[in-house]
Amino acid sequence: MPPPENSVARGARAEDIIHVLRDRVALLPGARDRDNRPIVFVPAKENSAQINPDHLRNLLLYLYEVTSDDVKENGFVFVIDMRKGTTWNVVKPVLKCLQEFFPGTVTAVLIIKPDNFWEKHKTSVSTGKYKFDIQMISIDNLTKYMDAGQIVREFGGSLFYDHEDWLDLRVDIEKLVWRSSEILRHFEKYSTLMSSSDIPVDVVKAEEAISKHQKLQSLIASLSVEGVEADVEQLKKRIFNECEYLPVSSNGSILHSTSNPDLSSIFPHLVQLTKTLARTRAEISCQWELKKQDLDQCYQMKLFEKDAESAYQWIRARCNQLSHSFTITGNSESDTDRLLTEHKDLTNGVDKYEISYNHVMDVGRRLHKLQLEQRNRLLKLTFNVHQKCNLFLKNYGNWIENVGVDPSLVMDKSHDELNAFLEEHDSFEQVFENVYSEAYADATQLSKMMKKIYGENVGSAQSYKQLLELIQRITHAKRNLHSIWKSRRESIHYRMSSAIFSSDMRSVIDWLEQHGEPFLRRKIAIGQDRVSATSLSVNHENFRNVAMNTYRNANQLFTMAAELKNAGEVNEEETTQALLELRRKIDSFRKKVDMRTNLLFIASNFFLHYDEIMAWYCKMDDRLASLSVVPESVEECERNKEKLQSENDGTLQAFARVIAEANQLHAALQQQRVVLNVDNSEAIRHVENLARNIENRQAAEKDRWSSQRIYLNAACKVAVFLRDCSEIRRQLMSWSEDLKGLKHSVSNKADVVMHYHRQNTESVRSV
Incomplete structure (x- = not known):
């Protein structure tokens, strides 16, 4: 009983990289873009410290493992925020790790433009060397690729996401899975221990085996399956009720939140795990009870053998004593009296021992009766096996000549008729599967009974060899029958797929011609100002979402057509021409939708800049x-x-x-x-x-x-x-x-004063 398939069982554990997860290097909030691809958000980092490449690789591998399996094949979208001073040196290792180590398909990397001009320039120059598509966008344009309800708040969306709660849930889930796996391993260990134990050879060994078996019951009871079920129920409440009390945004509205699909997808596995635990414990308990019955029966048998041997020895000793002294009558009165007393004591002893003898005989008869009953069950089960296997093999001759519905008889039938034929074909499978299942179940039960009776020598028993041959005969016949049934079912299914393909092809083309194209020809306005242009953009975005369904339906038709052509169920030339026509119409329609998207984008920008200028x-x-x-x-x-x-x-x-x-x-x-x-x-x-x-x-x-x-x-x-x-x-x-100060100058300094006076005069004139 191996542990369940999940991220924990494959080795990835949150506790191993808890320090990296707490740093919020990358977030997996369970968001999806419009193509149902999982979104990983890489928040901005104000510091420029680079992340350890090994830690980053382990983180990305872990996020891939814990993503829901049903969306992994769709590819991943990464949104990297380069605002708040995040440099190219921080983003570059992330892109390198995505290219070299990420196990999933990276369909797109959206980089929020950095604030710094040079960082923006370095990023735009360096992003062309990666194998996945990288686009630099503004934070406002993120809603062109995904709904606002699928974008976390720090990236401008309305999706409520608490990273600490997510991390706590992941740790608790993985601890629970590991604990459950440990319980399953113990169950397997105890089961092996019970099935491989030797048959006791005497009473002492039987008592020791019973004592060990009783202790094993305590060990099994100590493995609490109810505790796991209670923890699973608690996790269910935490996962699905996490949006019961949501915080309120700054404008007073309730923030958008749904249960994280990557977390909620683990719940069916947890439920299946609890069912496996409960079923395994029930099987172990049943095995323990059967083993206890075997040990009790063995103990009774060994005790009977011991008591019978003791009775035999006692009777033999008394018989020998009686035979030896039978003709001795004594040589005197006193001697004869002594012999008579001894004989009376022997007679009394025999009378008293008769009670023990009768008890031993009762036990022997009871054990013999149990063997007779076991033999009776063995013969009845063997009779049922032969009866049911013969019934299957007898009907096999009729079944193999007419396996369900013949595909050659359902050519050119309508979809409803094909669906009815498919149901009839499935009901035929149910008939022979039921007969086979009953025969195989009884044969398996008989095999277990023989293994229990014969023990290690079961392989040499002729009846067991005959049983294996009978099982092989019905299994081979059933496989042959099922192979023909499956081949015919595939043919009928392809006939029905071909009818669905034609109908869906017509539906897609009708939608394009009657709804899509006319809508684009009607909705040609660009508005009078920015407000009206924005309103038209919103309406057009809603139309694009509807058109996305048509694109997906068309892609499914291309896939279906490839399968039908490989199966040879359609006219390859006609189908190829129809697909080319559909591809042409889809490409033309997509081009027109994108043209209007671009037109409204240009109009909105022009009206905005018109108002500004x-x-x-x-x-x-x-x-x-x-x-x-x-x-x-x-x-x-x-x-x-x-x-x-x-x-x-x-x-x-x-x-x-x-x-x-x-x-x-x-x-x-x-x-x-x-x-x-x-x-x-x-x-x-x-x-x-x-x-x-x-x-x-x-x-x-x-x-x-x-x-x-x-x-x-x-x-x-x-x-x-x-x-x-x-x-x-x-x-x-x-x-x-200066002139006021010269009034009192002495005559011998007049020449000096005159010199400075002339300089001042020249300075004033030069201004």
């Missing part, structure tokens, strides 16, 4: 008033000139970008007109009017720039003039103070 122009209208005021300092004037030039350059760049977006939107609308053959002239005129408004405002603004530069140049000259006037006034005041 028009608001900027309004702000520029108020700039002239501030330019007419002359600043007090020349430095501030220079700063105003630099600011004016910078704002003008920025305005030119913004104008060029918005006009480019207008031209891009105009080209997309022209493409829409040609591809869908629709009249979208109103939307084109609206875009042209908006572009014309921008051009007119830009032309008017550009005309004012020369006068604004004149204002600033004049302001700079006035500021320089005011600065020079202030300097002249300061020097004149200083000269005046």
Whole structure:
């Protein structure tokens, strides 16, 4: 009884990498994208410390192991956050480990753009060398790839995820599985111990075997299956009731949460594990009871053998004594009296021992009766085996000539008729399986009984060899019958799959022609502003989700067609042409859907930037008033000139970008007109009017720039003039103070004073 197949049984344990898991290097919240692929989130790291490659490899291997098995084959999506200062040196080892060690298929890696320009540049340059698709996106565009309810909060979504709770659950689940596996190993050990024990050879050995067997019962009872069942129930409540009390977001709404599918997928395995434990314990208990009966019977037999041997020896001794002294009558009266007394004692002893003798005989008769009953059960079971095996082999001749439904008789039948034939075919299998199961079950029971009776010598018993031959005959016949039945069922199933394929092919094409294409031709508007464009984008996203189902149905049809062609159940040439036509329609439809997605994206950006640049122009209208005021300092004037030039350059760049977006939107609308053959002239005129408004405002603004530069140049000259006037006034005041001090100068210093006076005069004139 091996342990169950799960991540724990395969060796991966959370406790082995608990330190890495607690660091939140990668998160597996149970999220799925729109293609039902599991999502792994790698949060941003504010520090630039690199992760140990071995720890990272073990972490990714563990996350793969604990992901639900039913979605692993869909591939994995990794979302890596490079905000908050996360560097390329931190992300690079993650991508390298994904490429070299991750056992699953990585279908996409979405990197949230870093804040730093150089990190963004390094990342975009270095991501082209990996075998999986890597895209750099903004945090707002993450909802294009997955629903907001499947994105954890720190990545801008509404999925509630508590990493510590997840980690505690994983540890508890793995501890429970390991404990259950340990109980199963003990059960297997005890079962082997009971089945391999030797048959006691005497009473002492039988008593020792019974004592050991009683202790084994205590060991079996100490393995608490009820405790495991209670822990499984607790885990069930924790897994499925984790969203009963959810926190509230900052805007007052309840955060989105569902039970983690990767955690909830383990619950059926846990339930199956508890059932295995309960079933195994019941089998062990039954085995213990049967073994106890065998040991008790063996003890009774050995005790009987001992008592019978003792009785035999006692009777033999008395008989020998009687025979030896039978003719001795004594030589005198006293001697004869002594012999008579001894004979009376012997007679009394025989009478008393008769009770023990009768007890031994009763035990012998009872044991003999048990053997007779066992023999009776053996013969009855053997009779049932022969009867049921003969019934199966007798019917086999009729069954093999007409195995269920002949596929050649169900050609060109409808789906409902094929389904009825399939049910009839399955009912035939149920008939011969039931007869075989009854015969095989009785034969297996008889085999166990013979092994118990014959012991180690069962292989040499002729009756056991005959039983094995009979089992082989019915097993071979059943396999042959089932092989033909299975082959015919596959043929009928392929017939039905072919009918379903044709019906589904028509349904997909009808949806494309009657719903998908007309919807795209009706919904051609791009809105009048950003709000209406965003609303249209939301509606289109809902339509894309519906279209995804059609894509999936088409992919299933391609897979089904390959199986049908390999089975030879369809016309290969016609099917290939039909698939090519379907592929062409799907590709054309997908191209149109993507074209509208891109159109609405361009329109939303253009309307947003239109509002921004028009608001900027309004702000520029108020700039002239501030330019007419002359600043007090020349430095501030220079700063105003630099600011004016910078704002003008920025305005030119913004104008060029918005006009480019207008031209891009105009080209997309022209493409829409040609591809869908629709009249979208109103939307084109609206875009042209908006572009014309921008051009007119830009032309008017550009005309004012020369006068604004004149204002600033004049302001700079006035500021320089005011600065020079202030300097002249300061020097004149200083000269005046110097002249006042010269009034009392002596005559012998007049030449020196005159020299300094001339210098001051020249300085003032030079200003």
